[in-house]
Amino acid sequence: MTKRRPLFTGACLLLLIGAPTAARSQALTSITSLYVGYNTRKATVKPTGELKAQLDSLDRELGAASQQGRLSEVRRLLARGTTLLAGRPWTDVADYSASLLLRTDRVIVESQKPYAMRLEQLYLPSINLSRSLTAHATLTGRGSGAAAAGAGAAGRAGGGAAGQQVSVVKDLGRIDGVSRDLRESPLLLEFDVRDVADGRYTVVVDVLDSSRTLGSVSLPILVRRGLDETVVMLETAAAKAPEALRAEILYPVDRMRNVNRGQLELRTFDATADFATAERVVAAVKSGKDPFAGRTGDIKRHYLLAAANEIMPYRTYVPTTYKAGVSVPLIIALHGLGQTEDSFFEAYGRKLPQLAEQFGYIVAAPLGYRVDGSYGWGVGTPPADVMTRRREEFADADVMQVLAQVKKQYNVDVNRIYLLGHSMGAIGTWKLAAKYPDVWAAIAPFSGQGAPATAERMKAIPNFVVHGDADPTVNVRGSRAMVDAMKALNMDVTYIEVGGGNHSAVVEPNLAAAVEFFNARRKGGGT
Numbered sequence: 310m311t312k313r314r315p316l317f318t319g320a321c322l323l324l325l326i327g328a329p330t331a332a333r334s335q336a337l338t339s340i341t342s343l344y345v346g347y348n349t350r351k352a353t354v355k356p357t358g359e360l361k362a363q364l365d366s367l368d369r370e371l372g373a374a375s376q377q378g379r380l381s382e383v384r385r386l387l388a389r390g391t392t393l394l395a396g397r398p399w400t401d402v403a404d405y406s407a408s409l410l411l412r413t414d415r416v417i418v419e420s421q422k423p424y425a426m427r428l429e430q431l432y433l434p435s436i437n438l439s440r441s442l443t444a445h446a447t448l449t450g451r452g453s454g455a456a457a458a459g460a461g462a463a464g465r466a467g468g469g470a471a472g473q474q475v476s477v478v479k480d481l482g483r484i485d486g487v488s489r490d491l492r493e494s495p496l497l498l499e500f501d502v503r504d505v506a507d508g509r510y511t512v513v514v515d516v517l518d519s520s521r522t523l524g525s526v527s528l529p530i531l532v533r534r535g536l537d538e539t540v541v542m543l544e545t546a547a548a549k550a551p552e553a554l555r556a557e558i559l560y561p562v563d564r565m566r567n568v569n570r571g572q573l574e575l576r577t578f579d580a581t582a583d584f585a586t587a588e589r590v591v592a593a594v595k596s597g598k599d600p601f602a603g604r605t606g607d608i609k610r611h612y613l614l615a616a617a618n619e620i621m622p623y624r625t626y627v628p629t630t631y632k633a634g635v636s637v638p639l640i641i642a643l644h645g646l647g648q649t650e651d652s653f654f655e656a657y658g659r660k661l662p663q664l665a666e667q668f669g670y671i672v673a674a675p676l677g678y679r680v681d682g683s684y685g686w687g688v689g690t691p692p693a694d695v696m697t698r699r700r701e702e703f704a705d706a707d708v709m710q711v712l713a714q715v716k717k718q719y720n721v722d723v724n725r726i727y728l729l730g731h732s733m734g735a736i737g738t739w740k741l742a743a744k745y746p747d748v749w750a751a752i753a754p755f756s757g758q759g760a761p762a763t764a765e766r767m768k769a770i771p772n773f774v775v776h777g778d779a780d781p782t783v784n785v786r787g788s789r790a791m792v793d794a795m796k797a798l799n800m801d802v803t804y805i806e807v808g809g810g811n812h813s814a815v816v817e818p819n820l821a822a823a824v825e826f827f828n829a830r831r832k833g834g835g836t
Contacts, residue, residue: 340384349782352782401437411426411527418532481498546594550594556620560622621707633719642661646681652674653731681700682703684737751773756788759791774791774792775805775819
């Protein structure tokens, strides 16, 4: 294993890309996200009768597997429960298909080198197989109006955007003699992608028992020609750049490394855009310019989170009226589970940047270290699991470091710093308000829940709370309990409960009211 060394060495920012060793797993969807999806589906379906009995039994198995740390079994049980809730039977074939996965040392691929991956299994399924199997691999892509050749494999790769169809770009071959137990004997696959154009694709592997398809597994990849040369160029340029801009240049290299190591999902990284942005920063530095000086509008930034030894992204909106001589209010926006720093810029009708421009706010949206980072554990008991505790520590640190970065870059009114979030971000809003009560002038959690016992710690912080009473993902009782605790303390709280409102649709219609709530409040009770 390649030893990991610090990104900062003296005054230079150095990024090390370790040589490939044994193939690692792509980043699987987090178990937390799978649980939320399963529970949301269950709350929506409201199972009764035999289905409820099956799910009650499954939930007991889930509890035992989780407690014992048998995470592959947890994934299996969640796949089974989700299948049952979709009205489909859980068969031996469904069990086999859910067990499959592809592992590789790179999902961001240099097209001029052979590309290798392994077909494996998370667990031993219950299916009875009497002979060796066959695998068939294809590379699929998306194209507007393209003929959907090989519709079977392509369809299993997932639906595309409106007007797009999934088509087979290249048949990667058929392999006979595949082991019935891919845990013991994984199947090594090596592909030639030299003739594949740069872009995003999906490798799809179908496993067959004679003519019967047992299951399919897919892995998104990004193919790029000249990738290794680009990495060397960026590392060389970063070593010569001003310290404040090194993270901006090295971000795509660092992010690629973590995606390839399986620590992050490929979807969290826009490699094409981020490499291009880093190259523009390099060009600006060579011409003696700071590419961020004087900029307003929508800006993506990056910095080194030293505790995690990782370069983190964050997104800001700076109003066009901003002048360095005048202090302005700041909103920190926290995304929901599975989302990224782009959430409040791309979702909710893109309303928050519009409001920021209208009322003269800077908005800063951190990633929170990971899409499931949870923004720390507030002032409660730390998680027992060491890895969970570490992830949440970094998530907390990321939010507060982004706040510090923005205060360093802009003239922020320290009496008008606000915090808002949706779903996991709302839960994080209440956590961070209680943990850092002297920072926030007011907060606005949407569709969240909190610990009523922490209300006393945020007694001086005005709260604008929104929740739908039909929310199937985070029950409205969580917000009601927080509001009741705050009202008992005579706190400044405005609560909007949306009749029939679901988990997400309640956000956009109430963002303007949240900002107006902020407009009337500053730290210390002033207006």
